Amino acid sequence: MTMFSRERWSLIAGVAAAAALTAAALIVSANEASAATPGDLAPAFEELNSAGGKVSLADFKGRTVVLEWTNDGCPFVQKHYNSGAMQSLQASARRDGIVWLSVVSSKPGSQGHVTGTEADRLTAERKASPAHVLLDPDGSMGRAFGAKTTPHMFVIGPDGRIVYSGAIDSIRSSDVRDVPRAVNYVSLALEALKAGRPPETTLTVPYGCSVKY
Amino acid sequence: MIRTMKRFLGVCAMAASVLGVSGGALAEPVRTGHTLAELISERAAAVPGDLFLGALRLDLDDGGWHVYWKNVGDSGLPPKIDWELPEGVSVGDFTWPAPHAIPLATLMNYGYEHQLVLPFEIRLPQGATPGSEIELKGRASWLICLETCIPEQADLVLRLPVAAALAPAEASGALIADALAAAPVPLTGEAVVERTDEGFRIGILDDAVAASAPAAASARFFPDGPEIVHAAAQTVEFGPEGLSVSMTASEYAPSGETPLSGVVVVEGKDGSRKAWAVAATPAAVPAGVSGTMLSPAGAALALLPLLSLLGAAFLGGLVLNLMPCVLPVLSIKAAGLVHTAHNPAEARLHGVAYTLGVLVCFAAVGAILVALRMAGEQAGLGFQLQYPPMVAVFALIMFAVGLNLLGVFEIGGSLMGVGGNLADRGGASGAFFTGLLAAFVGAPCVGPFMAPAVGVALSQPPLTVMGVFLVIGLGLAAPFLLLSFTPAFARLIPRPGAWMAVFRQALAFPMFLTAIWLLWVLGGQTGADGVIAAVAGATVFAFGVWLAGRIGEGLPGRAVSAGVILLAVVGTALSANMITAPAEAAQGSAASGGEVSSEPWSPERVQVLQADRRIIFVDFTARWCATCQVNKKLAIETDEVKSAFAEYDVAFLVADWTNRDSVIAAALAEHQRAGVPLYLMYPASGGPPEVLPQMLTPGLIAASVRKAAGPGASEALSGRGDKL
Numbered sequence: 001m002t003m004f005s006r007e008r009w010s011l012i013a014g015v016a017a018a019a020a021l022t023a024a025a026l027i028v029s030a031n032e033a034s035a036a037t038p039g040d041l042a043p044a045f046e047e048l049n050s051a052g053g054k055v056s057l058a059d060f061k062g063r064t065v066v067l068e069w070t071n072d073g074c075p076f077v078q079k080h081y082n083s084g085a086m087q088s089l090q091a092s093a094r095r096d097g098i099v100w101l102s103v104v105s106s107k108p109g110s111q112g113h114v115t116g117t118e119a120d121r122l123t124a125e126r127k128a129s130p131a132h133v134l135l136d137p138d139g140s141m142g143r144a145f146g147a148k149t150t151p152h153m154f155v156i157g158p159d160g161r162i163v164y165s166g167a168i169d170s171i172r173s174s175d176v177r178d179v180p181r182a183v184n185y186v187s188l189a190l191e192a193l194k195a196g197r198p199p200e201t202t203l204t205v206p207y208g209c210s211v212k213y
Numbered sequence: 214m215i216r217t218m219k220r221f222l223g224v225c226a227m228a229a230s231v232l233g234v235s236g237g238a239l240a241e242p243v244r245t246g247h248t249l250a251e252l253i254s255e256r257a258a259a260v261p262g263d264l265f266l267g268a269l270r271l272d273l274d275d276g277g278w279h280v281y282w283k284n285v286g287d288s289g290l291p292p293k294i295d296w297e298l299p300e301g302v303s304v305g306d307f308t309w310p311a312p313h314a315i316p317l318a319t320l321m322n323y324g325y326e327h328q329l330v331l332p333f334e335i336r337l338p339q340g341a342t343p344g345s346e347i348e349l350k351g352r353a354s355w356l357i358c359l360e361t362c363i364p365e366q367a368d369l370v371l372r373l374p375v376a377a378a379l380a381p382a383e384a385s386g387a388l389i390a391d392a393l394a395a396a397p398v399p400l401t402g403e404a405v406v407e408r409t410d411e412g413f414r415i416g417i418l419d420d421a422v423a424a425s426a427p428a429a430a431s432a433r434f435f436p437d438g439p440e441i442v443h444a445a446a447q448t449v450e451f452g453p454e455g456l457s458v459s460m461t462a463s464e465y466a467p468s469g470e471t472p473l474s475g476v477v478v479v480e481g482k483d484g485s486r487k488a489w490a491v492a493a494t495p496a497a498v499p500a501g502v503s504g505t506m507l508s509p510a511g512a513a514l515a516l517l518p519l520l521s522l523l524g525a526a527f528l529g530g531l532v533l534n535l536m537p538c539v540l541p542v543l544s545i546k547a548a549g550l551v552h553t554a555h556n557p558a559e560a561r562l563h564g565v566a567y568t569l570g571v572l573v574c575f576a577a578v579g580a581i582l583v584a585l586r587m588a589g590e591q592a593g594l595g596f597q598l599q600y601p602p603m604v605a606v607f608a609l610i611m612f613a614v615g616l617n618l619l620g621v622f623e624i625g626g627s628l629m630g631v632g633g634n635l636a637d638r639g640g641a642s643g644a645f646f647t648g649l650l651a652a653f654v655g656a657p658c659v660g661p662f663m664a665p666a667v668g669v670a671l672s673q674p675p676l677t678v679m680g681v682f683l684v685i686g687l688g689l690a691a692p693f694l695l696l697s698f699t700p701a702f703a704r705l706i707p708r709p710g711a712w713m714a715v716f717r718q719a720l721a722f723p724m725f726l727t728a729i730w731l732l733w734v735l736g737g738q739t740g741a742d743g744v745i746a747a748v749a750g751a752t753v754f755a756f757g758v759w760l761a762g763r764i765g766e767g768l769p770g771r772a773v774s775a776g777v778i779l780l781a782v783v784g785t786a787l788s789a790n791m792i793t794a795p796a797e798a799a800q801g802s803a804a805s806g807g808e809v810s811s812e813p814w815s816p817e818r819v820q821v822l823q824a825d826r827r828i829i830f831v832d833f834t835a836r837w838c839a840t841c842q843v844n845k846k847l848a849i850e851t852d853e854v855k856s857a858f859a860e861y862d863v864a865f866l867v868a869d870w871t872n873r874d875s876v877i878a879a880a881l882a883e884h885q886r887a888g889v890p891l892y893l894m895y896p897a898s899g900g901p902p903e904v905l906p907q908m909l910t911p912g913l914i915a916a917s918v919r920k921a922a923g924p925g926a927s928e929a930l931s932g933r934g935d936k937l
Contacts, residue, residue: 108875109815165464209358210288
């Protein structure tokens, strides 16, 4: 008799486990397409910076944060660094107390993947001034934000909500001569935040190389 | 060869222009890093006021290099030309051939491989003088990508004689006509779009579209804009009046009803493509465009292909029973069968319980795999054995099962989770547990039939994945289920007696061998320390069960011995988790294990070797993959293969997936595989590799090497210049 109940127990437990797992898979799949969009709370993240320290979004509560997805081998990233535009945007953000995080989501062995030392060397070479370069080789942070290209820019307001997501500027090209002609959406978003009003453009389609997940 | 010819033609054209040969339109092809670019015209000579077609022709390097459609998808840039035109000459916009979907990890691009011909209209002024020459100059720029992207540009010139009578340029005209034929045609019917929970459902009511249904293998909607998640699967249904496509909305989609425009491409089973330009207006999608699933876009899964996928999965599961990795566990099941053979009711119950055990394990493996992939992990089959703690605990379980079979201990009701006395007395829960175990070891074992089924399934919606996994489980369980329900089988088995105890004890040894195999896997992952930890755990475990036997039935004694056993299991898992040897060490040992000299695989290494025109054999393997080990011993490390490798200077690369590795997982996915083994033979001439079967023989490898060497070495040598 006891044996029979044990059999029952196994069968019921087995069926329940199968059902629960199937349901879990379906729930996960339903959430597949959620990317970080303006107005949403930015996904929390914790990644290592180039010095090996942990950096999380919670560290910057109450401050404006800029996320820049980058890959030093990508011609679209080179366009913005060779023109000096990215560096000057970083410097002005720094002066305004804005936290600039450059994020590298290239998987190991792919273009743009860097070690901490290489990241620091690149920062020095390019005279860039991000607060941190975050290393995201497993792409978890990139996927959480739905980062598609390098560059792909996000501005997070002091309340932790996404203020801007999209392209760095308005001319979709890899030609460095287009930089001064284009409207820089990140700089517009930061100016608007500074003036205490919402930016006019909050969402654009990013352009560039694919993030090397 | 083709590339060489292109170069030759290019040189001829240049030579002709240098020599001032006239009498035909002359273009000067320009070789850039990965492209041969040229302006072509359908006219060899044009007349004043002529309106005709020219085109930008881009011949791309093979091997996956691609350029982009006008909507690039998630990343990229379309080609363009900045013109410098003579007075009075005008040039129109490009006509874009229907794009192809080019998936990249979790992103999607729209574009073209091999060749792109982009036609445009050219209008000459009425006042052009016959006998003169018109020069169309333009700077073409395009982004060409493989994994990395390179912006290329070329200053192109098309010199066109103006004559009294026009003269066609046959070859260029044919290319342009092909490009126009590949462009979408306007829809004669109508298109509507409605919002759904996920995003959009577009309905295309058109007789020509409906007529394409019987021959359709797949269909996809390419939007003009960013409204959909490009990489998300599309669900396509055909109906008597046309087709419908369900898509996921992106963050760029406006909220509420909105029009949607783009191109729908129906790909036939014969590889032909038909494309229609679609401008859908918001309205409810009528019923006449649905009914027959064709899902998702890219991999055709009408009912019939889905059935054949499930059929392959079932066969795969069935064959799994013969794979080296499952055999030891099956021996437990065999013992159970022998015991219940003369009690039909019990036999049936056990058969069902065993099947359930297998199914639960496969459901769990499938669900976790789906979840991991949703979370962006590049997980594949066998992922459960890529975690050292799992391997360690699993080795411990095998050891425990072995001890149990030997009769060292009997499991009472207090140790619920492990089930009854496993093979002998142990009722249905024992059979259930055996099923779990068989599936757990069986799942990482990719055998024939199963590899393609799972590879295809993983690109499908979660429900299909679960279906395929459950059917594989059903296949694995089928033989025993059948035997349990066949009374005739019982007559073949001797009456129960003392021989059964002996039989059962003998079965302990395959279990110990399995434990040793798992320790070897663990050794590859964590080094000697991990193995020592697991063996120590096994000793503590043995002490625990011995203690249980000594202390007897009392509750405190039970508690103490259960505690010791728990300590063994948890301690083993924890220490295996903490000990992480450098992955390179594991790779190195796997690579040096063979007598055939090999080196670690990487996509970059393959590119370098391909550039050197070497034949490359890639062995995607893992220590926990028993099939891989059998192939290695019986096929790869044989004299026949060794001499073939030496004769043709074959580069032997090993991709060891014993530990998690997203680069290897991505490469497996590229070949629609979710697990190892996978064997690739890259030909000396460059280009895509031949995929060898999962079960290798020396003759098969040697034949593949000879095939990869090609008809002669001269062609390979002449192609080398291209890489300069």
